[in-house]
Amino acid sequence: MGKVLAVIRMFRPFVAFLASAFVLSGCGNQPGGDALTQALTGMAGELVGRRGEAEPAQPLTRAMIEASGQPMMLAIAPSRGTQALLVPVARNRGVDVWATGDSATLSLRDGIFIASRGLGNDLMSAAAPSGAQITAGAGNTSRSYFTLDGEDRTQRADFACTLSRHAAAPIEIVERQFEVHEVKETCIGAENGFVNRYWIDRRGRIVQSLQWVGTDVGFLQLADLSN
Amino acid sequence: MAQRDHGRGRRRPGSRNMLAGAVAAVALAAGTAGAQDRAVPTLNFQGVPGLIDMPSGQGLPDAELTAVASYFGGIGRTTGSFQFSPRLTVSFRYLSVRDWDTNLPPAQQDGFDTYYDRSFDLRVLLLRETDRLPAVTLGFQDFIGTGLLSGEYIVATKEIMPGLRVTGGLGWGRLGARGALGSPFGERPDIEFGEGGKPTFNQMFRGPVAPFGGVEWQATDRLGLKVEYSSEGYDEEAGRRGVFEHKSRFNFGAEYQVTENVRLGGYYLYGSEFGASLQVALNPRRRPGGMGIQDTGPIPVRVRPPASDQQAWSRSWAADPGAAAFLRDTVAQYMEIDGMRLEALSLSADRVQVRYRNIRYDATAQSVGRVARILTHTMPASVELFEIIPVEEGQGLSAVTLRRSDIEALEHAPDAAEAIRARRGFGDAAPMSADALWAEDAYPRFAWSLGPAVRLSFFDPEEPIRGALGVRVRGRYDIAPGLVLSGSITQDIYSTLKTAEEREPGALPRVRSDARRYDNADGPVIDTLTFAWYAKPANDIYSRVTVGYLERMFGGISGEVLWKPADSRLGLGVEVNYVQQRAFDQRLGFQDYDVVTGHVSAYYDIGGGYHAQLDVGRYLAEDWGATVTLAREFANGWRVGAFATFTDVPSEVFGEGSFDKGIQVTIPVTWVIGAPTRDMRSTTLRPLTRDGGARLSVDGRLYETVRDYHQGEMDGQWGRFWR
Incomplete structure (x- = not known):
């Protein structure tokens, strides 16, 4: 025990240095300077369980979707155990930007995910196949993903993908049944790989998909609620 | 690395389990982006890659920062190391030896109950490990300290089968003390200690050379076992002073990887002592937790209607x-x-x-x-x-x-x-x-803040760390663009900095060595109270004039001009100050000493993340000379640098340490908390603070103010333009 204490004692300068680097900031009237305090308060909140995830106020119904009168998308991040409703906030050259209530955004071109913001390790930009290529359900595609590393430098990852078409059981999206088939996009890169899945209805629309964001976030399950 | 291969093996085209395989591969890749991926070598009691007390041939991953606290037999060491470049490791160590005088007759005593010492190491990775060749490192231990720990070594390490590493080397000095083979390069001269702090070139690789070595086995992902044959003699500590008993040359240890960044070890050393160590590793390039920066998304671009509208x-x-x-x-x-x-x-x-x-x-x-x-x-x-x-x-x-x-x-x-x-x-x-x-x-605009104030003093020869905690009020009034009135007042609440004043007679004006007397001030102190005028008189040229209580020890007037084109790697500046020493109570009064001090400075972005700065001029104690600073900077704001100041003050006059030198570390708070903020935390570690080569500390120096918005810095993080 004495040795351990001695080690701890020896470590004090470093602990103190770190502590001094990150002691609480105080209060004041300057905006923006209190990110540290906010982060610490947030952590404290999580520790005592005050924050939790926003509980679903009530289960989502078709009636609610129709009453809202606007397109909506349901996104689920299985790796984080979170889900969110998104609405379109901008459209630029065929790309729709969908936003959550807390200002995270997903950008999709023709239903194909190409960028995220506000998720932490975001997909900054991507070269991806078109919706028509995916729904064709056969052939090869290529993808390039651009992300930021811990130093904020852009990292590029290229993937070669093959498409395959599969039969699938009908799926239900908020009280509505869809007869679908599934297209798998199997992508292999230098360091890792993933399989995107798309469920396509009789009219050739992607009604639900499971698309890869990156190594940290994993996959997002996306369902277009306007169909 | 092995994990990735598993992933690859599972991705058989056409496999029904493709998704499961891909998900598993991704999960594994994410989950193991740690120890194996990074291959951080384990660290020894000296805080460098090694076995237990002996070094190994491996280098740290580039840019890795490590800290090790170790203790055995009354000897404690805390070492910080940094992989400054892919092949160069630098270390700073703080050593304590208990019972330094206890077993000596009074006539031989040094007057220390516990002896504290600081030392620097330099390691050069000569050869990277390949399938056939071992990693080979040339090491210089305590090469500019007091020389107590001085030793040189060349050591090789090879992983002969997965998880099993064998190390063998030759040591001189401290590492040539037991089982010596002879003295191939002649006798090792006695150390010319002087005031310390100078490289001990004439000793290097002289005197007896002895082999050392050992084996490290990473038995499981978390458990590692080590055994070594040590050539270290501890002649001073164990032999002469009886701090512990040196009975055997074999040491044994077991280490446990607690997290990706933390490793704990327990050891049995020299046939008589149990020891322990704590190893911490981090890398400025990796944010803790692996999460990106959490922030709300930007508003998307709003596209204009077609031109026909x-x-x-x-x-x-x-x-x-x-x-x-x-x-x-x-x-x-x-x-x-x-x-x-x-x-x-x-x-x-x-x-x-x-x-x-x-x-x-x-x-x-x-x-x-x-x-x-x-x-x-x-x-x-x-x-x-x-x-x-x-x-x-x-x-x-x-x-x-x-x-x-x-x-x-x-x-x-x-x-x-x-x-x-x-x-x-x-x-x-x-x-x-x-x-x-x-x-x-x-404009005008008033800002204030109230918060804790922490002041720390590291590696004091008598106490590893002292500090003060207080409350600080700051105010800033921007009267018009570039005209700023600002001040800061601190009241200490708790302080271990207040101590008896020792005033060794010194030949230099006491511009910094009276720090204790400033620390002893009671009641609120004025940290700074200044009026500053910033301007941009011409293209690429910035200017600053600051008047008032510039820092806690000096007040006066400070003027600076900087030439720094926004897209240039080079900046040139001139600063001239006339300052007078402030009263110890840090209120409004002044003492008699006044000085004209200033520098001509060149700042250069070498590329690859390395920055150099040269300041030539007159220092606070009226000494003339130059400061060389070399820093490694990361795009995310991390900075690890070292500086040394050489002035016309002879080392005998300068005192212990011979010349001013130190290490600066800057950590962006964003990196730590994962949310955007401009807050940075910086610390300068000096082995000793003395009066020679001391510079005025004035807020708002131009280069640091402008550089974040110039091309090098802005482009380093340009990837965040679309965030």
Whole structure:
């Protein structure tokens, strides 16, 4: 025990240095300077369980979707155990930007995910196949993903993908049944790989998909609620 | 690495389990982006890659920072190491030896109950490990300290089968004390200790050379076992002073990897003592937890209606006298939401110039990107050219010019950041145009804050760490662009800095060595109270004049001019100060000593993340000389640097340490908390603070103020433009 204490004692300068680097900031009237305090308060909140995830106020119904009168998308991040409703906030050259209530955004071109913001390790930009290529359900595609590393430098990852078409059981999206088939996009890169899945209805629309964001976030399950 | 292979093996085309395989591969890749991936070698009691007390041949991963605390037999060591370049490791060590005098007759005692010492190591990785060849390192232990731990070694390490590493080496000095083979390069001369702090070149590789070695086995992912044959003798500690008993040359240890960054070890050393160590490793390039920066997304670009919409594209708004003020206020509101402040806006039918302050974003490119998107929402369609000028201390620091049609076209392009960078204009900020509209609340502006104040003093020869905790009130009044009245008052609440004053007679004016007397001040002290004037008298030239209580020990007047083009790697500056020493109570009074001090400085971005600075001039104690600073900087704001000052003060006059030197570490708070903030924390560690080579410490030095907005820094994080 004495040795351990001695080690701890020896470590004090470093602990103190770190502590001094990150002691609480105080209060004041300057905006923006209190990110540290906010982060610490947030952590404290999580520790005592005050924050939790926003509980679903009530289960989502078709009636609610129709009453809202606007397109909506349901996104689920299985790796984080979170889900969110998104609405379109901008459209630029065929790309729709969908936003959550807390200002995270997903950008999709023709239903194909190409960028995220506000998720932490975001997909900054991507070269991806078109919706028509995916729904064709056969052939090869290529993808390039651009992300930021811990130093904020852009990292590029290229993937070669093959498409395959599969039969699938009908799926239900908020009280509505869809007869679908599934297209798998199997992508292999230098360091890792993933399989995107798309469920396509009789009219050739992607009604639900499971698309890869990156190594940290994993996959997002996306369902277009306007169909 | 092995994990990745598993993933690859599972991805058989056509396999039904493809998704499961891919998910598993991804999960594994994410989950193991740690110890194996990074291959951080284990560290020894000296805090460098090694076995138990002996070094190994491996280097740290590039840019790795490690800290090790170790203890056995009354000897404690805390060592910080940094992989300065792929082949060069530097270490700073603080050593304590208990019972230094206890077993000696009074006549031989040094007067220490516990002896404290500081030392630097340098390690050069000569050979990287390959399939056939071992890693080989040449090491210089305690090469500019007091020499107590001095030793040199060449050592090789090879992983002979997965998880099993064998190390063998030859040591001189401390590492040649047991089982010596002879003295191939002659006798090792006695140390010419002097005031210490100088490289001990004449000793190197002299005297007896002895082999050492050992085996390390990583038995499981977490458990590692070590055994070594040590050539270290501890002749001074164990032999002469009886701090512990040296009975055997074999040491044994077991280590446990607690987390990716933390490793604990327990050991049995020299046949008589149990020991323990704690190893911590981190890398500026990896954010803790592996999460990215958590932040709300930006508002997306708003695309203009097609040009056929003549009403939207009309230029007649420019003639409306109220339009500019309305647009200015709208822009200001948008900026407020994103943690930025509008300073001024100037408009014409086809271009807008925005001057703003970035309060939130550590990555200045991100603030530029957010301003650009705000402008797509707020500017009439006819405004095509955006000139975005970040401002600090009232001065425009650079200008990023963007075409609105490029912003619209490239928002969703692959590698959008590089695409927009290739089409932007970047240069010096033009002076503000006469028709610019100031934001309503831009000036005058008052800001205050109240918070804790922590002051620490490290590695004091008698106590590893002292400190004071207090309360600090700061105020800042921006009277007009570039005219700032500011001050700071601190009241200590708890302090271990207050001690008996020792005043060794010194030949130099006591410009820094009276720190204790300043620490002993009771009651509130004025840290600073200054009036500053910042200006940009010409293109690429910045100026500053500061008058008042500049720092806690000196007050007076400080003037500085800096030449630094926004897209240049080189900056040149001149600073001249006339200052007088402040009273110890740090109120308004002064003492008799006054001095003209100042420097000519050159700042250079060498590339690859290395920065050099040279300051030549006259220091506070009227000594003349130069300071050389070499730093490794990371795009995310991390900075690890070392400096040394050589002046015309002879080392006998300078005192212990011979010349001023130290290490600076700067950590961006964003890196730690994972949310954007401009807050940075810096610490300078000096083995000793003495009066020679001391510089005035004045706030708002120009280079540090402007550089974040210049090309090197902004482009380093340009990837965040679209965040």
